[in-house]
Amino acid sequence: MTSRRAGRRSYIAAAALLPLLAVSACGGSDDSGSDDGLGLVESGVLTVCTTMPAPPFEFEEDGEAKGLEIDLAQALADRLEVEPEYINSPFESIQSAAALDTGQCDIALAAMTVTEERESKMQFSDSIVYDNLALMAKEDAGYSSIDDLGDSKVGVQDATTSSEFAAEQGLTTVQFEASSLLQQSLQAGQIEAGIANISLVLAVMQADDSVELVESFDTDEHLAAAVQTGGSPVLDEFNALLAEMREDGSYDELVEEWFEDAADAAKVPAEEASRS
Numbered sequence: 010m011t012s013r014r015a016g017r018r019s020y021i022a023a024a025a026l027l028p029l030l031a032v033s034a035c036g037g038s039d040d041s042g043s044d045d046g047l048g049l050v051e052s053g054v055l056t057v058c059t060t061m062p063a064p065p066f067e068f069e070e071d072g073e074a075k076g077l078e079i080d081l082a083q084a085l086a087d088r089l090e091v092e093p094e095y096i097n098s099p100f101e102s103i104q105s106a107a108a109l110d111t112g113q114c115d116i117a118l119a120a121m122t123v124t125e126e127r128e129s130k131m132q133f134s135d136s137i138v139y140d141n142l143a144l145m146a147k148e149d150a151g152y153s154s155i156d157d158l159g160d161s162k163v164g165v166q167d168a169t170t171s172s173e174f175a176a177e178q179g180l181t182t183v184q185f186e187a188s189s190l191l192q193q194s195l196q197a198g199q200i201e202a203g204i205a206n207i208s209l210v211l212a213v214m215q216a217d218d219s220v221e222l223v224e225s226f227d228t229d230e231h232l233a234a235a236v237q238t239g240g241s242p243v244l245d246e247f248n249a250l251l252a253e254m255r256e257d258g259s260y261d262e263l264v265e266e267w268f269e270d271a272a273d274a275a276k277v278p279a280e281e282a283s284r285s
Contacts, residue, residue: 046242047241047242048243055089055093055094055115055243056094056096057117058096058117058118059078059096059097059117060103061095062189066118066120066208067079067119067120077266077267078120078234079095081137081251082118085246085247085250088250096114098113100119100121100169101186103119103121106131109237110237115236116234116235116236117131117234122206123136123231123233127235130238131235131238132235132238132240132244133233134234134235134244134247134251134284135252136231136232136277136284137233137234138268138277140207140232141230141274142170142204142207142230143206143210144163144202144223145202145221145223146201146202146203147198149219150202152202152223154224155178155223161180163180163200163202164203165183165191166184166186167185170206170230174226174228191205191209195220207225207271208268211271251282260276
């Protein structure tokens with residue numbers, strides 16, 4: 010993939026965390042819609058709403074945005090012959106469709122699971138990967154299943170399917186705005202366990218070998234990109250990109266690069282990916 014350029018707009022709170030990312034709290038420019046009918050927020054730029062860090066999908070390393078969805082965003086920008094620009098947004102503003110409805114970005118790529126509620130607010134792309142939920146804890150915690158948790162404090166990310174799942178199970182939860190904060194709290198012993206998508210659990214295990222995957226849950230979670238309700242030419246191009254990648258084998262290579270040993274479980278076959 011080619012290198013990502015630094016954004017030109019900034020919002021100080023987020024820019025302090027991710028200097029390379031463009032972060033905007035306002036709508037699009039007067040150039041919207043001038044790119045051959047694509048209707049972009051800014052002419053010549055693919056503006057992507059994302060939430061970092063959420064490895065292996067999107068994170069910052071050595072001043073550069075990286076991850077599976079970052080690679081897809083770059084491939085889409087190349088396809089459209091524009092430059093990508095990333096807005097690091099709170100996940101709530103993305104999953105509620107506020108960021109899309111206010112014209113902050115052309116497409117959201119934020120490790121977002123497709124749910125019925127979200128489908129009522131935005132239009133999703135074809136599925137990118139499966140990413141079911143799992144329970145993680147320190148190895149010495151002594152848990153063998155979710156039934157062992159009792160009144161233990163379980164970390165979840167706010168406004169995600171992990172939060173909904175934990176509530177349905179009657180668990181004592183601690184809500185975090187970002188997955189990185191959940192990880193830090195688990196490692197610091199501030200919570201006893203965490204429920205998150207397997208991709209995040211694997212990332213935590215790679216960073217801290219004292220953390221283990223206790224149990225996974227078949228929650229049939231499809232992750233996808235999203236645009237405003239009604240669709241857009243950008244979404245059509247993204248779906249076409251995914252279809253071509255599945256056909257030429259580059260989709261398999263991409264998932265294997267970022268999911269490693271969990272790649273087979275993460276891949277969505279072409280016949281199960283379509284949302285049309």
